Amino acid sequence: xxxxxxHASREILPAFAEPxxxxxxxxxxxxxxxxxxxxxxERRWLTNNxxxxxxxxxxxxxFLGVKHCIAMCNGTIALEIAIRALGLxxxxxxxxxxxxxxxxxxxxxxxxxxxxxxxxxxxxxxxAAVRRMITPRTTGIIGVHLWGRAAPTAELRQIAEEHxxxxxxxxxxAFGASHGNQMIGSFGDAEVFSFHATKFFxxxxxxxxxxxxxxxxxxxxxxxxxxxxxxDNVIHPGTNGKMTEICAAMGLVxxxxxxxxxxxxxxxxxxxxxxxxxxxxxxxxxYDEATHCNFQYVVLEIGPEASLGRDEIVxxxxxxxxxxxxxxxxxxxxxxxxRDLFPHAGLMLPNTEVIADRVIVLPTGTAVPxxxxxxxxxxxxxxxxxxxxxxxx
Ligand code: T4K
Numbered sequence: 001x002x003x004x005x006x007h008a009s010r011e012i013l014p015a016f017a018e019p020x021x022x023x024x025x026x027x028x029x030x031x032x033x034x035x036x037x038x039x040x041x042e043r044r045w046l047t048n049n050x051x052x053x054x055x056x057x058x059x060x061x062x063f064l065g066v067k068h069c070i071a072m073c074n075g076t077i078a079l080e081i082a083i084r085a086l087g088l089x090x091x092x093x094x095x096x097x098x099x100x101x102x103x104x105x106x107x108x109x110x111x112x113x114x115x116x117x118x119x120x121x122x123x124x125x126x127x128a129a130v131r132r133m134i135t136p137r138t139t140g141i142i143g144v145h146l147w148g149r150a151a152p153t154a155e156l157r158q159i160a161e162e163h164x165x166x167x168x169x170x171x172x173x174a175f176g177a178s179h180g181n182q183m184i185g186s187f188g189d190a191e192v193f194s195f196h197a198t199k200f201f202x203x204x205x206x207x208x209x210x211x212x213x214x215x216x217x218x219x220x221x222x223x224x225x226x227x228x229x230x231x232d233n234v235i236h237p238g239t240n241g242k243m244t245e246i247c248a249a250m251g252l253v254x255x256x257x258x259x260x261x262x263x264x265x266x267x268x269x270x271x272x273x274x275x276x277x278x279x280x281x282x283x284x285x286x287y288d289e290a291t292h293c294n295f296q297y298v299v300l301e302i303g304p305e306a307s308l309g310r311d312e313i314v315x316x317x318x319x320x321x322x323x324x325x326x327x328x329x330x331x332x333x334x335x336x337x338x339r340d341l342f343p344h345a346g347l348m349l350p351n352t353e354v355i356a357d358r359v360i361v362l363p364t365g366t367a368v369p370x371x372x373x374x375x376x377x378x379x380x381x382x383x384x385x386x387x388x389x390x391x392x393x
Contacts, residue, residue: 016321028254056252059255064184074207079168091137114138115349134159140166148294153179168190189213205247206247224242270370281305296364298361333346
C-alpha cells in the first residue's frame with residue numbers, strides 16, 4: 001500500500017521521455033554570443049576589467065536603477081566581498097531557510113551565522129524573529145529575497161538602524177524583480193546577486209554586488225582584484241573575485257533577452273497556477289503580480305491535507321523523469337558545520353522546520369513549454385488522487 005500512488009500513476013501516465021530539470025539555463029541569442037566571443041578572442045583580452053565586463057556593469061546598473069554594479073566571479077565570492085567590505089564581524093543574522101552559501105560566506109570569514117526564523121506565509125525572514133536573535137556581538141543582518149520575492153526591506157532597515165547594524169540583501173534569486181516601484185538592487189547597504197547557470201539571469205558562473213555607496217563600491221572593486229590600485233601598488237588586502245570576459249559576453253546576450261525570459265517564466269507559472277487552483281493540500285506560492293517578478297521559482301507547498309507527503313511526491317516525480325527539487329531542505333541549521341555547532345537551533349526555527357519539509361520546486365524556464373508545466377501539475381494531482389484511491393481500496 002505504501003507505494004500505491006507511485007505505481008498507479010506510472011500505469012496512467014508514461015514517464016517524460018527526457019529528464020525535466022529545475023534550473024535549466026535561460027540562454028539568449030547564440031549567434032550574438034558567438035560573435036562577442038570571437039571578437040573577444042581577436043582582442044586577446046580575456047579577463048581583468050575588460051570591455052565586455054565594463055559594458056555589462058554599466059548596463060546592469062542602469063537596468064537595476066543603482067549607482068554601482070561590481071560584477072564578480074560568482075555569488076558566493078560576491079557575498080564574501082560585501083561582508084568583508086562592510087566590516088562585519090562577530091555574529092550576523094541570516095535565515096536558515098536559504099541556500100547554504102548565504103551562511104558559508106559568513107562562516108568562511110570567521111563570522112558566526114545566527115539563524116532567525118522565517119514567516120511561514122512568505123518564506124522570508126520574520127522581522128520579529130530577527131529582533132529575538134540580536135546580541136551585543138551582532139554586527140549585521142543578511143536578508144534573502146527568497147524565490148525572488150522581496151524580503152521585508154523596510155522592517156529590516158528599521159531594525160538595522162535601531163541597533164547600528166549593517167544590512168545586506170542576498171538577491172541571488174531576485175534579478176529583474178522589484179519591490180513596489182523600486183528594483184531589487186538598491187535596498188540595504190548592498191545587494192548581492194548570483195548569475196549562476198541555474199539563475200533567472202546567468203553568466204555561466206557569476207555574480208555582482210550593487211550599492212549606492214561610493215566608498216563601499218570602491219572598496220569592493222579593490223578587494224575583487226587583490227587590492228591593486230594601478231600597477232605594482234596594493235593598498236588593501238584582497239582576493240580574486242573577477243568576472244571573465246566570456247561570462248560578461250553571456251550576461252550581455254542574456255540581458256538582451258530578459259523580457260522574453262520573464263514572459264516564458266510567467267506563462268509557465270500561470271499554467272501551474274491554473275492547474276493547481278482549488279486542489280486541496282497543493283498550494284503554489286504566489287508572486288505579487290503587480291510588481292516586476294522573474295517567476296524563476298515555481299514553489300509548491302504540500303500541506304497536511306494532501307494525500308501524499310512531500311518526499312513521496314518527489315520520489316514519484318523522479319520516477320516519471322520530473323527532477324523536482326526539495327530546495328532548501330533541510331535548512332542550513334541542519335547542515336554541516338552548523339548542525340554540530342548549534343544542535344538546538346531548530347527550537348528557534350519552527351516555521352523553517354515546517355516549510356523545509358513541505359516545499360517542492362518545479363521545472364520552469366525557457367527550456368520548458370507551458371503545456372509541459374500543465375502536464376507536470378496534472379501528474380502531481382494524479383499521483384495524489386491515486387494514492388487516495390489506493391488507500392480506500
Ligand atoms: N545565495 C542564494 C540564495 C543562492 O541560491 C545561491 C546559489 C547563492 C547565494 C550562491 O551563488 P553562487 O555562488 O552559486 O553564484 C545550485 C547552484 O549551484 C547555486 O548557484 C544555487 N544558489 C542553488 C540554488 O542551486 P545545486 O546543487 O542545486 O546545483 P545542481 O548542479 O544540482 O543543478 C541544479 C539543477 O540545474 C539540476 O536540475 C541540473 C540543472 N542544470 C544545472 C547546471 C549547472 C542544468 O540544466 N544546466 C547546468 O548548466 O546548486
